[in-house]
Amino acid sequence: MKYLLPIVLTATTAPALAQHHHKASAHAEPTDAAAQKRAQDPHAGHDMRQRPLSQPTDKHAGHTPTNGAPSAHQGHEPGVPDPPIAGPSATAFSGPIHAADAIFGAQAMAPARDTVRREHGAITSGTILIDQFEAVIGKGQNGYAWNAQAWYGGDIDRLWLKTEGEGRFGESPETAEIQALWSRAINPWFNLQAGVRHDFRPVPHRTYATLGLQGLAPYWFEVDSALFLSNKGDLTARLELEYDQRLTQKLIVQPEVELNLAAQNVPELGIGSGLSTAELGLRLRYHFVPEFAPYVGVKYERAFGDTADFRRVQGDKTSGWNFLIGIRSWL
Amino acid sequence: MTYRIERRSLLRAGAFGVASFGVTSLFPAWAHSGSPGLKPARTHPPLSGEDIHLTIANTDFTVGGRTGHAVTMNGVLPAPLIRLREGQNVRLHVENTLDEDSSIHWHGLIVPFEMDGVPGISFPGIKPHSTFVYEFPVRQSGTYWYHSHSGLQEQQGHYGPIVIDPADPDPVAYDREHVIVLSDWTFLHPHHLVTKLKAEGGYFNRQKQALFGMMRSGPEESMSASERAMWGQMRMDPTDIADVTSATYTYLINGHGPKENWTGLFRAGERVRLRFINAATMTIFNIRIPGLPMTVVSADGQNVRPVTVDEFQIGNAETYDVIINPMVDQAFTLVAESIDRSGMARATLAPRLGMTAPVPALRPRPTLNMKDMGMGGMEHGGHAGVHSTSHGAAIKAGGDHAMAGMKMRDKSKVPDSVKVGVGVDAIAMMPVDRTGDPGLGLEDVGHTVLTYRDLMALTPNPDGRPPTRTVEVHLTGNMERFMWSFDGEKFSEGVEPIRFERNERARVVLVNDTMMTHPIHLHGHFFEVVNGHTGSYPRKHTVNVLPGGKVSFDLTADAPGDWAFHCHLLLHMHAGMFRVVTVRPLDGDGA
Secondary structure (H helix, E strand, O other): OOOHHHHHHHHHOHHHHOOOOOOHHHOOOOOHHHHHHHHHOOOOOOOOOOOOOOOOOOOOOOOOOOOOOOOOOOOOOOOOOOOOEOOOOHHHHOOOOOOOHHHHOHHHHHHHHHHHHHOOOOOOEEEEEEEEEEEEEOOOOOEEEEEEEEEEEOOOEEEEEEEEEEEEOOOOOOEEEEEEEEEEEOOOOEEEEEEEEEEEEOOOOEEEEEEEEEEEEHHHEEEEEEEEEEOOOOEEEEEEEEEOEEOOOOEEEEEEEEEEEEOOOEHHHOEOOEEEEEEEEEEEEEOOEOOEEEEEEEEEEEEOHHHHHHHHHHOOOOEEEEEEEEEEEEO | OOOOOOHHHHHHHHHHHHHHHOOOOOOOHHHOOOEOOOOOOOOOOOEOOOEEEEEEEEEEEEEOOEEEEEEEEOOEOOOOOEEEEOOOEEEEEEEEOOOOOEOOEEEOOOOOHHHOOOEOOOEOOEOOOEEEEEEEEOOOOEEEEEEOOOOOHHHHOOEEEEEEEOOOOOOOOOOEEEEEEEEEEOOOOHHHHHHHHHHOOOOOOOOOOOHHHHHHOOHHHOOOHHHHHHHHHHOOOOOOOOOOOOOOOEEEEOOEOOOOOEEEEOOOOOOEEEEEEEOOOOOOEEEEOOOOOEEEEEEOOEEEEEEEEOEEEEOOOOEEEEEEOOOOOOOEEEEEEEOOOOOEEEEEEEOOOOOOOOOOOOOOOOOOOOHHHHHHHHHOOOOOOOOOOOHHHHHHHHHHHHHHOOOOOOHHHOOOOOOOOOOOOOOOOOOEEOOOOOOOOOOOOOOOEOOHHHOOEOOOOOOOOOOOEEEEEEEEEEOOOOEEEEOOEOHHHOOOOEEEEOOOEEEEEEEEOOOOOEEEEEOOOOEEEOOOOOOOOOEEOEEEEOOOEEEEEEEEOOOOEEEEEEEOOHHHHHHOOEEEEEEEOOOOOOO
């Protein structure tokens, strides 16, 4: 039976297998000669249509050996069973390390070998993302805000820069910070980031040692979290969560949460201990191209606890809504 | 019959092309639209004979009315057809006029390793403004191709077809033949593609799931809320079918975009041999000619028992020869849809130039399922008692079951040789042999689609020895970071070669832990794809491994030397999915 099937197949496939000596050169443009030749061909006009051999011809066909232990070999292919997994023989290690050295010389091959290694995995790249660059429109308090980052490096280690800040139109920023971080991938989705943060505003300036975790959490939440230890010994923390919900391929609504926390009061900066401020944002952006997406949005910000008290003392509001118009862009 | 290049006939051919069809000399004659097919040497000479000259240069390339920068050979894209005869010797003089290194790899040709053309492995590469002479005996026949193995030049147009006529009478009968070179063209610099993908793995995917689409519940959104949640929980995108899409690509047939509509001629009643070559950088194609069944007679240049299908999927670097037999005096559209169905290459086969046939609309984008996730084994292992009549239902049942205790990155499922680190975002829980599957999105298209199990070598496999050991190689990746590797390690990390003893018979099991299809290519050898037809396995140089699936091939390591082994999605290779395979001892090493 095992041998019968191929024979039957060969017989039924005769038309396309017809042993008619073909030379590419023998057939020129469409001519009547070609048609005549075809007419003489006993197989001409045969219906070549046939069933594909979707069934294996092997006698083990369809067998699905299952063994108790889960392994990569479950759901086995039909045919000759896999021999045991084994390493190469000692003979496979014989001879020169690099075969081409004997022909072209080790000197010629060495730089090429270095290139081929680098060109297959050692990619360095970078990007600049202006996540938020927006006008903040509130009750008589119109202003601006930005949040941007850039990185450069390989798959694992990267230099990562971040900056954010805000202010009122016509005035210098109320807050402005920049972070320079070394970023190291610690799992498929998250990077551990360590470095420094310097706040140019508010005054007095602060410099912080920074340790953070940035990445992609389950269900596609973008997470950016960090601890900051200031040069005055104050410990604060920030947690940002973003989620992109596509409405269409180009229209995307992005909810965002930002929480700021502090381990102690920092009165000169208006920071109270515990949960100091929280911000909820919702931005609706349109991707003209992925690299350029204007948006409109709203955000609600609120100060808590002592932070709220500090603000009241200053005569500032402790919570409020703002409308946003901005641009998200990257390259 | 020998082909000789004569300057005069070359000139005449050029003049003929221009005068007849009014097209520029940017295409070789066979790739001109309205081509009557591969022609005798006198009017349309391919490059033939014992000495062949190729010049690699920067050239302009125009498609869709726009002109960009290309790297070409002899000024044409695709490069000239090289037509050889089995048993001859050939010397290929390759001049590199670029300011950077270049190379040519003869894809699928069995050559001494030092002629294989991979810089840093088989030779030092072709330095700028220098010439390298390849010389080797032609030991085979069939449809092959050639391309750069340097940098990302292949993406820029550095590829062309090879046809080798058999020494013995061809078992395939045909009246006419056309070469169909499929490729993908972008006006972006290839490094720019890489930068975008590193910044955002899904950058070129403009067919993601979206809320409005879900509410309309079109075929592309057919996924339950719980399944959506599961994919989201894993941080995997079930719409991630192709990394680079029609968002930047124009898909080409013989260098022509869909609008240019390359047309190949035939005469009703003729048997026409179409030699398909997927020379694309990042595109797997689904090929069909509505109204015309195709009889596959050769895969990767090796004859197979004829099998007639309506459609087939062709991975990067694979070649398929099919016979079509149009009996009517009408045009047919040749459709080469990208695997993600974001676009298509389109050509026309017609009795006369200017005739066209309807161009079918793109079909809905496929959506990855549990099997693609590597849970195909659930059908068998987890639900031994369940015999569902519906394939999909069984998979779904398995999926729901799996969701409870799902561990999508269970290190116990892979051997210790796999480094499960940043570069591995998933491990297939229960990978299954998918050689019986037609390819992503082709399970349910309502007509016959080729699978690897349909392929049987025309002649018995040359080495009947059973394999003595198994080598398991895991295809691994991180979609978000665009990292790709074998066994979790990029080639740049200084990995060990995969070693074989000369003439040993081994089985290589490729396990795809990722959710993409990878066309895996081994240089210097043909291997037998284990597909159930023991003794008549199809012999290939490149094999598609479906997501969450696996493919086994038996290899006789009969080619001493160092060989490249890699994913033929160029940017996956560039990202690290590459290894050296060594075969020892070399000639003269004793033993």
